[in-house]
Amino acid sequence: MAHADRLIAVRGMSVMLIAAVTGFLVRNAVAPLTLGIWVAASLLLAGWSWYSRINRPTRGAVNQTRAPIFLDAAMGTAFACLWSAMLYYCAPGLQPGTAIGLWIVVATFMCGQIVLLAALPATTFASLLITGLGASAMLLRLDHMVAAGLSTIFTGVCLAAALQLGRDFICFRTTETTLVDRQETVSLLLREYEESASDWLWQIDASRRLIQVSPRFAETFGKKPAELNGVPLLQVLAGDRWDTGNLPEALNELVGKIHRRESFSNLLVPIQIGGDLLWWELSASPRRNENGQFTGFRGVGSDVTQQQASAAKIDRLARYDVLTGLPNRLQLNEALGKAIENCTKWRTRCAFLMIDLDRFKAVNDTLGHQVGDSLLAKVAGRLHSLMDANSMCGRLGGDEFGVLIYEIEDRTTIDALAKKIIHMLSQPYQIDHHTLYIGASIGSAIGLRDGRSIELLTRSADLALYRSKDQGGGVHYGYEPSLHARAEERRVMELALRKALERGEFHLNYQPVVRATDGVIEGFEALLRWTNKDLGPVSPAKFIPIAEDTRLIGAIGEWVLRTACHQAMLWPDHVRIAVNVSAEQLFQPTFVGSVVSALSHSGLPPSRLELEVTESVFINDFGVCTATLEQLLALGVSLSLDDFGTGYSSLGYLRKTQFSTIKIDRSFVQGAARQAPESLAIIRAVVALADALGMSTTAEGAETEAEVAMICELGCKKIQGFYFGRPMPGDDATELFAQHLPGDETQILREAG
Template sequence: MSLKGLLSGRNGGLFGGAERRASATANRALSDAEKLTMLDELERSGVGWFWSTDPEGHLTYVSEAIAERINLPLDQFVGQPLQAVFESKEGEGRTKSLSLKMGARKSFSGFAVAPVAGNREVVIRLSGRPAFSSNGAFLGFRGTGADITEEYHREEETARLARFDSLTGLSNRHRMSHSIETTLTAFRAAKRNCAILMMDLDRFKQVNDTLGHAAGDELLKQVASRLQRAVDRDCEIGRLGGDEFQIMLPDIDDRGELGEIASKIIAMLTQPYSLEEGRCVIGASVGIAIAPHDGVTREEVVRSADLALYAAKNGGRGQFRFYSGDLANEAIFRRRLEGDLQEAVRDEQLFLQYQPVLSIENDRVVGLEALVCWNHPQRGEIDPDEFQSIAENSTQVVEVGNWTITQACKEASSWPVALRVAVNVPTKQFMADGFVDSVRKALADADLDPDRLELEVKESVFFGDANTVDKKLGALFKMGVRLTLDEFGTGYSSLSYLRRAPFDSIKIGDMICTPNLEEDSREQGLLTAVAALAKALNMTTIASGIETIGQHEALKASGVRCVQGPLYAEIVSGEEVLAELAGGSWQIEPSADRMSRARRRTLLRKIQVIHDDYSYEVTLRNLSKSGALIQGLADVPTETQFVVDLGGGQLAVATVVRSAGDTQGLEFETPLVEDGAGGLCTRHRVSPYALASAGAPLAALSPGDYKAMQGGGLNSPGSIPKFAYAPVGSYEAA
């Protein structure tokens, strides 16, 4: 059909019936030719285009301007069904709606479509209405179109920015909140699980402060890219703002698998980054919560993941933590602990333990690193790792640091003169006024040779005022104190620090010296280069955290001179140090058996074990991935099966493999997994859906025991215990 026909057809024209007659009356002065010219110009201007179909829906006319814009010849339009030429830009539902309207011969407007072929970037808004002859016969559709390409893509970008982070391309806070909300709502009805991971970056602020915000932005882009590679399963990843990220993993409640994912994320994000402004290394901490175990609503699950993240960061950073019902109380108690530190120093609740530093050539102890512990009146003994995280977040960090140096000097004064004591100095303490004077006083009070005190400082001290830092390092050097650059290789420009400061040694952290380090590996080549550099600068190289014989051999071949870690010795008390030194030369051979023993956690707490329909309370003495040692039942035969209730919905099936009097060794049917806090947990927990089906309201798991999940008849009036309780006596760990 021609444009003239489209215009002038009886009642079927674009301007038909009364409208055509009204137009003719209003424009009597215009000829048909002039009208055609005006409409042709309108078409070519792009302001308005025209189209028409026959009764079967095949195109009979399309403005030539449409064909030119789409870059297709007209003969590829005419004769084709409208839906075969254009596809909806608004989803499948709108395409069906257009087909239904045309099939029902109803008017439509505002449909955004794109061509199936040709320039597919073009977006057109179609409107149309059915046309009928004077006798009511259906003639087809007549309609208009307009090029809305720029408007459409502008609106699309605006909508995208409203849902996605403009810097990284990840989902933003609003989209993540909506996705988690809708997913958990749907999953509650389907009784499905969903894990939420909260993550933020460690030491990111230092990158912004030292390399600038442009470097920080580029770093965040690289972090986003690594995150997408690290999680190789269905998930949604979002950046909530700053250096905080969130990951939603549907249909997973296996804490073993989630721990592996979190560990992979941490490992990938801690690898060095190359930026235009320089090289940098950061870390990451991850908190994990699982719906419905740790919360049913979005608010509950996200809060649980937040608490787990807070615990991971307070536990020393660079680690993951699962949420548990005790974390809220733990966070409150931790803040109280920080407030109690002043009393701890005043009331002599702090004490030192030591980790030996060995010469790798002859296994002789050449130094001891002082580690602070706390004998808290209510909490009991707080180990060095936990104490360090408490102290560094406390306002008492300087006071505690000064006490540590003073006490370490005092205790070291009774050791042989060849033995040095090393003390880690927090950056806040180093930068505090009077630090150098406090070191001088500690040495004088203990009458200790300054050469026997080794102060370990991290690269973060160099982020302060350069003149102040250089003056303090220079004063300590003149005093004769030995200086160690701690965690070498985890900062931004370590070589410049070595040239600038009078260090006696460098300590290589676990970023470089990983447990899977082996001889002839690429990592060993890096260590060899570091050791050679240290030797050229007349420095000693120390490797810390050694766990495997493979690490030991690779370090020895690399030229590293000193080592420390659990492969050689556990942390020892001051009394044990004196006892070892009383025997003369102190040598420690590396032993893999020592690591195996260390992995068995020694505990002392009450738990429930279930046999048949009866629940017994016993004492859990130690725990490993593969089994446990319990005490409190008499004469339990081997091969007896128990369900061990570890609390918080954690039920583990176990078999008695050793039994002696009141003590039984258990072997788990399914091994436990790391909980991210140095402890162990079950892979799966009692499902809140199972509790709900038994009549309980659907809610997050409580920290209590779950012995009733074995059928609800435990310890009922008719039940008879098979085993007798025994008085808990002494035992020897199997």
């Protein structure tokens, strides 16, 4: 109806023109009065139709009620009937040529109706049908049979064309209306999106200048849309960097995509606004007009600065150690991988150092993890202070750290840095009113010599670190190919050691300790031995450190205590049994309970049990070892300080702990036998010190009569060595007392020795 309303003037003029032409053609075939009435009726009907459309309240509306449509159809039908009646009425008085001319006018009118009334197919159909039948009736009345038939066919064609055109017009209008509705909906959504969302729209022309700048986009830069219209997009995004031309890579990538007219999505670019660095995510696609010409880009952008900051924080958490702030194992491995690539490419060498803190476990076990964490943080700070542009450090986990040296000329670079690290980390730490002393062991490997991959190079450095730890710590060792064989031996030995107890592969030998004055046996030292079916006899120097590292020493030590106490119950009451105790055992909270259990199950009096500890337990002591030793003394157990003078000697511990015996290491005994002044002086000093503190002294390693005589001369109270007897099975030790009175076994020992 809206389309018909827009053509109302054309329709009115066509009706008046048709009426005038028709009246002129039939003027001689009808009475003037009749013709005047017909013309007046036609004009009146056309005027009424025009007037009703002009004054219709819904004129021009897309959707209208049915009443105007029915009224329009009724007037169109009435006009067609009026005209058809005139054609039929005036037919007898028409000349053949006039009739043909009149039919041409009718045909022209019908064609015009098809076009002008396409929006009203029902009205058009009724008008064409009536008009066409009137024209055919006129020709039949004039006996023009052929012309009448052709007129009827023409009418049918017009009806079919009107229906098809009306259907197409309605479909077109429906589609157009739908598109308009969609455009309005999209515009509404875009306005709501701009007002409520955090994103904004942007558009540039073919010259890459901003057009139709949205208020939100302009507000981001603190400007009005008019100020940004026509400004190059890159200039707006670059900010102060526009003048220098030093653009970040992401902006250059954006320029490249726009230059190539490529669509892009979620492109992350850094933006500078008022000195602040923001991160935007841009998406856009190229636009073209109806002729296919490029007209610019249209897209959407969003501020993802907060998300980027969160992502950076997550990335840092994934690549940095939270406790120390140093790069973690992941980042250190990435850097090591790049260093290996550079070494392969440029034929250079890099180095990787693995650092393990000595005596750190004692801090955690005694003072708690909070102090341990504080200590690790201080270690990280010291380690970081030693790094330069050619090196980086990180935490591998626990108390292990790693250092990467990107390029080295020779081993001197590694040795110099390792020496600095050991010295720096060995200095005292002040944490929560505690003065803590730890150290560092370092193993290093050189790429690509010791490994051409991250795994191989790390393993080589780890093997070198094991060697440093085996040597007592506080030293640096570089990787050697033979370490792989040692590592494999250690691995096999560890697997076998884990099953040694249940397989019954351990046994004890007992070495006598005699009184220096008369050679009477005062006790035995229990010595652990291990014989494996595959490995054969294994030296304690090899398997004891492995047992300590793998925490197997607790179970093994408990077995030694029980077995030794049971064996001692077979000996005379005056004979003691001495058992070596590892520092790891003293740090175990269940150790005192294990001693009590061994004594109670065997029935051995505590006074007959002597526990031997080395000076190394005190360097790791933060109160735990001392407290454990005090509990053992309270039970009545005796304590012996083994290998005195060879380790971390501190006379303060002799004052704090009530040792019953000080054992002089065999190295001093052998030195004194050679009349070495230093060894003689040390033995005399130890004997004097022990006498002053009310302690006894035992000299180890006496193998000859001359050594025994020298030991007695120096004043040692007890002697232990091959001269009086080698380590023997328990049954042999018991046999010494089976058939002899006390003191008679001395001669047997000398003969056996």
